[in-house]
Amino acid sequence: MLITGGAGFIGANFVNYTIENHSEYEICVLDSLTYAGSKSRLDRVLHRIDFVHGDICDAEIVGPLVESADLVVNFAAESHVDNSLDDSYPFVRTNIIGTYTLLEAMRRHGGRFHHISTDEVFGDLPLETTEKFTESTPYNPSSPYSASKASSDMLVRAWARSFGVAATLSNCANNYGPFQHVEKFVPRQITNLIGGRRPKVYGTGLNVREWTHVDDHNAAVHAILSRGEIGESYLIGSGNELSNRQVVELVLDLMGFAPDAYDHVPDRPGHDLRYANDTTKIMTELEWVPRYVDFRDGLAETIHWYRANEWWWQPQKMAAEARYQARGQ
Numbered sequence: 076m077l078i079t080g081g082a083g084f085i086g087a088n089f090v091n092y093t094i095e096n097h098s099e100y101e102i103c104v105l106d107s108l109t110y111a112g113s114k115s116r117l118d119r120v121l122h123r124i125d126f127v128h129g130d131i132c133d134a135e136i137v138g139p140l141v142e143s144a145d146l147v148v149n150f151a152a153e154s155h156v157d158n159s160l161d162d163s164y165p166f167v168r169t170n171i172i173g174t175y176t177l178l179e180a181m182r183r184h185g186g187r188f189h190h191i192s193t194d195e196v197f198g199d200l201p202l203e204t205t206e207k208f209t210e211s212t213p214y215n216p217s218s219p220y221s222a223s224k225a226s227s228d229m230l231v232r233a234w235a236r237s238f239g240v241a242a243t244l245s246n247c248a249n250n251y252g253p254f255q256h257v258e259k260f261v262p263r264q265i266t267n268l269i270g271g272r273r274p275k276v277y278g279t280g281l282n283v284r285e286w287t288h289v290d291d292h293n294a295a296v297h298a299i300l301s302r303g304e305i306g307e308s309y310l311i312g313s314g315n316e317l318s319n320r321q322v323v324e325l326v327l328d329l330m331g332f333a334p335d336a337y338d339h340v341p342d343r344p345g346h347d348l349r350y351a352n353d354t355t356k357i358m359t360e361l362e363w364v365p366r367y368v369d370f371r372d373g374l375a376e377t378i379h380w381y382r383a384n385e386w387w388w389q390p391q392k393m394a395a396e397a398r399y400q401a402r403g404q
């Protein structure tokens with residue numbers, strides 16, 4: 076199995092999960108180790124995998140790796156909306172050209188391809204409804220990040236239909252869990268509090284996200300790899316919809332602070348209001364269910380992880396906060 080982006084947050088958790096739960100796979104990771112990639116996420120398993128430091132846009136590296144794999148799972152991406160608003164080029168390059176490069180190699184060499192995507196490709200839902208995205212919701216992305224992911228999904232569908240690439244696709248809701256980069260919402264607030272800073276909430280904080288534990292996401296990807304139908308897309312989520320304010324208040328409570336001990340900062344331009352996934356298809360057809368149904372428990376476990384693993388996140392923290400400071404956030 077070739078795992079691209081396997082030194083990133085979800086990809087590295089996928090590598091660790093696969094080694095623990097699916098020892099039948101031999102794993103090769105391809106990752107270019109951007110600011111978001113870190114080999115130390117794989118410390119426990121490096122002796123059990125091949126690691127190639129390289130770029131998914133480089134056809135000369137990608138070709139032989141795809142040729143020697145039966146299965147490719149693509150986690151490699153630029154993944155942070157705020158960064159895509161500052162400089163969109165790396166998003167267009169990695170998310171679109173990178174996926175294209177992988178698909179062209181798949182077309183030449185054959186094998187199974189699974190593409191990891193996001194529910195942000197659908198745009199956003201109104202705050203005041205209980206409506207959810209389904210696999211047939213039209214794409215309507217808002218940010219350069221989600222537009223580049225939507226483009227990559229379209230390429231996967233086209234290469235499956237036109238060239239017979241044996242592809243599946245999944246669109247997951249927001250993830251949380253160990254080893255998430257401190258630029259993202261949940262770890263930013265936890266590590267702010269550990270370091271004596273106040274949590275920062277964009278705008279009103281009423282925007283809603285559906286928080287899914289990374290291990291549930293990765294179990295769902297394995298369900299798709301073993302039982303998914305070629306050519307199909309699957310939505311993944313937990314049902315745990317919370318406003319950003321509710322998440323921050325929960326973090327404050329679990330860490331022993333007053334519920335109002337946070338700051339409102341300027342909103343993100345184009346900020347999507349609400350995401351929510353209808354997961355009927357993956358639950359009924361592939362018999363996948365999330366294990367982390369209680370967000371409070373998953374969050375408490377995650378806070379514990381960040382407290383115990385300062386060695387891992389502390390080196391990224393100053394640079395991440397400097398980027399936020401430059402944006403006034």
Ligand code: NAD
Nearest residue numbers: 080082083084085107108109111112130131151152154250
């Ligand atoms: P991440 O930013 O933590 O990791 C991305 C990884 O890709 C890094 O290791 C980076 O070094 C690598 N990478 C970037 N450009 C590359 C290139 N050109 N060649 C090779 N490697 C490259 O991202 P993540 O949060 O783990 O997200 C992984 C995937 O899951 C992405 O496709 C993202 O869109 C999707 N997703 C993320 C979330 C979330 O909440 N984080 C939710 C749903 C879907």
Ligand code: TYD
Nearest residue numbers: 156249258259260261263275276277282319
């Ligand atoms: P993020 O983790 O960037 O994920 P996404 O934008 O892909 O959903 O942000 C999650 C939510 O939290 C989003 O509504 C933006 C908001 N947010 C804050 O309020 N404060 C912050 O410091 C960050 C990073 C995000």
